[in-house]
Amino acid sequence: MHGAGSKIVAQIWHVGRISVPQLLDGRDPVAPSAIAAGAKTFDGTGFVETRVPHALTVEEIAATLADYRNAAECAKRAGFDGVEIHAANGYLIDQFLRDTSNTRTDSYGGSIENRTRFLREVVETVIGIWGPGRVGIRLSPWSNANNVGISSDTPELFAAVVDFLNTQDLAFVHLIEGQTGGPRDWPEGAIEALRNRVTAPYIANNGYSHEMAEAALNEGAAAVAFGRLFIANPDLPQRFKAGADLNPLDGDHLYGGGAEGYTDYPTLD
Ligand SMILES: Cc1cc2nc3c(=O)[nH]c(=O)nc-3n(C[C@H](O)[C@H](O)[C@H](O)COP(=O)(O)O)c2cc1C
Known part of the structure; x- marks a missing residue:
């Protein structure tokens, strides 16, 4: 990638409950709460139903943060230009954020302050390894990806997330606008309000065409990310x-x- 004049950022991704023991050396998947996603995941041979996860203890959350630190260090050693924290699409960090998947009664559940705690700790941990301007984050507030459910307090929840992110020296904030890979639907003005709240460079994603992307850039987005179009079109x-x-x-x-x-x-x- 560097030889071809490009940059490359590794996505740090913990799937949480969207897994099965055959992908985890026989261990159960983990999540903030023991609530099954009712989703499927690819296990190397086909799509299989995910099961009820093990609810992480506070000690296991600390160990998971150490895993994030290790992943961040590995990405640095491997020569990436930065990392993106995957906090979208109903995976572990998103599972902590939402009241649909997080019913904990300790300091990681309940209030917005508590449900955003894990995200804040992950961001601080990863920035601790990479320093300023090298860490981005991906969010999907209005997506039901992996059947995570839309949190009952989505506008306030993600406003609080963005307010925290604005205190950090991030490379970018990357938003999946609407349903991941599906309709660009959200309550009127909700994504626009979040986008305006972000002070870091903004990356827009979801269902963009070339034309839509040019318009987004003109409206101030730092970049537009393409998924499916890029898979099908390497150039x-x-x-x-x-x-x-x-x-x-x-x-x-x-x-x-x-x-x-x-x-x-x-x-x-
Ligand atoms: C085959 C496939 C794999 C994907 N893997 C990831 C992934 O690892 N991490 C992620 O954040 N999004 C992943 N996505 C979602 C895309 O990044 C993107 O958000 C989605 O496809 C919508 O953007 P698009 O309309 O440009 O395709 C994946 C999508 C597809 C189709």
Whole structure:
């Protein structure tokens, strides 16, 4: 990546309850509370139902923060330019944030202050390794990805998250706007309000076309992230520049584990 003049950021991702023992050396998945997601995950052979997770103890939360520290250090040693903390899509940090998946009665559950505690500790831990301007974070406030449920206090919850993030020297805040990979739906003005609240460089995502992305950049977004279009078009920037047609996505092979439908899409030339 560096040889080709690019930068590369590793996403640090703990899936929490979106896992199964066969991916965890036989251990149960973990989460803030012992509530099954009612979601499926790919176990290397196919999509399987996730089960009731083990609710993390406070000691295990501390050990999980140490895992984040280790992951951040590994990414640094491996030569990445930065890291993105995955706090979106119903994975572990998101599971702590929402009152749908977090029913704890200790200092990690209940109030917004308590439900945001794990996110704050992860951010501080990872910035502790990487320093200022090298850590970004991804959020998906209005997404039901992995069946996480929309928190009953989403506007206040994510306003509090952003207010905390604004106190940190982050490289970017990356928002999945609406349902991940689905409709760009949210209560009127809600995403716009959050976006205006963010003081770090803003990365927009979800369902963007070239045209929509240009408009977002004109409105002040620092960048737009593409998922599916980039999977299907390894030379997406060149295609945008040339106004060229885009390869269609081969949805049948997503998450399949092999090259087909993943790294075998043709480039323009
Ligand atoms: C096959 C596939 C894998 C994905 N893996 C991740 C992931 O590891 N981390 C993440 O934050 N989002 C992941 N996503 C979500 C995308 O990053 C993105 O938010 C979503 O596809 C919507 O953006 P798009 O409309 O540009 O595709 C994945 C999406 C797809 C289709």
